[in-house]
Amino acid sequence: MMTPRKHGRRSDETRSPSERTDEPSARLYVGMHPADVADDINRAPAAEQSKLFAVVDDDTKPGVLAELERLGNTDILEELSDTELSRILGAMAPDKAADLVSQFPEQQSERILKLMAKEESAEVRDLLKYEEDSAGGIMTPDVVAMKRDQSVGDAIEAIAYLENDEPFFQANVIDEDGVLVGNVDIWELLREKDRSRPLGELAHTDFVSVSAEIDQEEVARIMGKYDLNVVPVVDNAGRLVGRITTDDAIDVIQEEASEDIFRLAGSDDIELEDTSVWRTCLARLPWLMVTLFGGFIVSVILKYFHAHLSGGETEAGRRTLVLAAFVPTVLAMGGNTAIQSSTLVVRSIAVGLMRGRSLVRILLKEMSVGAVMGSFCGIVITLWVRFLTGEPAEAAHGVILLPFHMGIIVAIALFLAMTFAAVFGAFVPTVLHKMRIDPAVASGPFVTIATDVFGLVLYFIVTVVLVGIFARF
Numbered sequence: 001m002m003t004p005r006k007h008g009r010r011s012d013e014t015r016s017p018s019e020r021t022d023e024p025s026a027r028l029y030v031g032m033h034p035a036d037v038a039d040d041i042n043r044a045p046a047a048e049q050s051k052l053f054a055v056v057d058d059d060t061k062p063g064v065l066a067e068l069e070r071l072g073n074t075d076i077l078e079e080l081s082d083t084e085l086s087r088i089l090g091a092m093a094p095d096k097a098a099d100l101v102s103q104f105p106e107q108q109s110e111r112i113l114k115l116m117a118k119e120e121s122a123e124v125r126d127l128l129k130y131e132e133d134s135a136g137g138i139m140t141p142d143v144v145a146m147k148r149d150q151s152v153g154d155a156i157e158a159i160a161y162l163e164n165d166e167p168f169f170q171a172n173v174i175d176e177d178g179v180l181v182g183n184v185d186i187w188e189l190l191r192e193k194d195r196s197r198p199l200g201e202l203a204h205t206d207f208v209s210v211s212a213e214i215d216q217e218e219v220a221r222i223m224g225k226y227d228l229n230v231v232p233v234v235d236n237a238g239r240l241v242g243r244i245t246t247d248d249a250i251d252v253i254q255e256e257a258s259e260d261i262f263r264l265a266g267s268d269d270i271e272l273e274d275t276s277v278w279r280t281c282l283a284r285l286p287w288l289m290v291t292l293f294g295g296f297i298v299s300v301i302l303k304y305f306h307a308h309l310s311g312g313e314t315e316a317g318r319r320t321l322v323l324a325a326f327v328p329t330v331l332a333m334g335g336n337t338a339i340q341s342s343t344l345v346v347r348s349i350a351v352g353l354m355r356g357r358s359l360v361r362i363l364l365k366e367m368s369v370g371a372v373m374g375s376f377c378g379i380v381i382t383l384w385v386r387f388l389t390g391e392p393a394e395a396a397h398g399v400i401l402l403p404f405h406m407g408i409i410v411a412i413a414l415f416l417a418m419t420f421a422a423v424f425g426a427f428v429p430t431v432l433h434k435m436r437i438d439p440a441v442a443s444g445p446f447v448t449i450a451t452d453v454f455g456l457v458l459y460f461i462v463t464v465v466l467v468g469i470f471a472r473f
Contacts, residue, residue, distance in 0.1 A: 034063030139242035148200030341425030370422025378411030
């Protein structure tokens with residue numbers, strides 16, 4: 001796989017920060033792309049990051065600060081004065097500036113906004129009104145808006161005088177009230193021979209737009225579905241307020257994917273940016289404590305049924321209780337099956353494949369899958385039990401269990417545990433999604449706990465019932 005190369009002179013001083021021993025020079029990042037500079041600073045020790053950022057030229061600092069990891073820029077931001085911050089933020093894209101301003105305490109944010117130019121400050125304030133994870137929170141207010149009665153010639157001339165820092169591919173057409181009524185690709189404007197033609201006649205009215213209030217994940221899904229390079233954002237009245245571009249959608253996809261993966265594992269995506277052992281423990285420990293609590297429940301159940309099956313402290317009970325050796329196997333198989341099922345459902349929800357699907361149909365499918373896998377694994381484990389236990393074993397109250405009997409018990413228990421796990425693993429995220437709760441939040445540790453507890457209960461219920469049946473024959 002080829003990696004992208006950014007052309008530009010790079011001296012020996014641009015070695016990895018860990019390899020540099022002298023003070024950074026002003027020539028350190030000459031000719032480098034801001035994203036490469038940010039990557040170099042992100043990989044540097046925390047003590048060096050502020051020094052490295054200080055030697056970046058003033059024109060490049062806004063781009064570098066926008067690319068720095070959220071936690072990696074904390075120390076750098078603290079070293080900058082409010083005046084410096086206002087200057088840098090004023091040169092950044094409004095959406096990137098709003099993301100940084102939201103990290104400051106309220107009083108400092110207000111001071112910085114007052115130091116910024118009035119127009120730039122107003123744009124950032126407007127963006128801060130929206131939730132961080134909403135379409136309004138990731139959009140940029142830099143849009144190209146033309147009136148529908150404006151001619152093609154006037155539109156082309158107006159574009160020449162625009163001061164937008166970011167490139168654009170289409171002009172949005174609005175009515176007298178600012179309501180979005182269509183859009184026109186720039187290349188269509190340039191190809192139109194009749195320069196007196198009104199934009200309202202040329203505009204596409206079957207456009208796709210998103211509300212400023214919807215979740216950013218939904219925006220990324222819509223852009224992927226319709227292959228959009230840019231999508232306009234409108235308020236509740238349909239007025240054009242901004243736009244979201246492909247680079248924003250890519251950032252959202254990466255962010256949401258990381259968040260879901262870490263939540264499924266019982267952690268937090270803060271670990272990607274933070275090397276602190278303490279913060280990592282704080283992210284993982286709450287979920288591990290939940291899992292530990294589930295382990296307490298499992299231990300109580302195990303103790304109760306062990307006493308019941310083994311006849312307490314009798315000699316028969318101490319001699320052989322081979323069935324207990326398969327408890328970890330049943331729990332592990334059930335847990336893995338549940339995680340597979342819940343991961344599939346969470347991912348389907350994330351990419352929009354769960355729309356319109358019936359909960360009953362989803363559960364019936366997972367029940368069938370769990371039953372088939374449980375049957376196959378049950379047959380395999382029956383053969384293994386026969387190999388492992390070549391002689392009859394004595395259970396509680398003198399009941400003699402043949403290897404075939406033990407294989408049947410473990411196989412049926414495994415079948416039921418895997419079937420339950422597949423259904424439950426799909427049920428939890430589906431219900432949470434319908435309740436408008438992020439399914440990734442509880443689809444990891446909670447599913448694991450539930451499958452362990454119920455898998456163990458099913459295992460011992462099957463054991464008690466079948467041992468009783470075998471005792472009669």
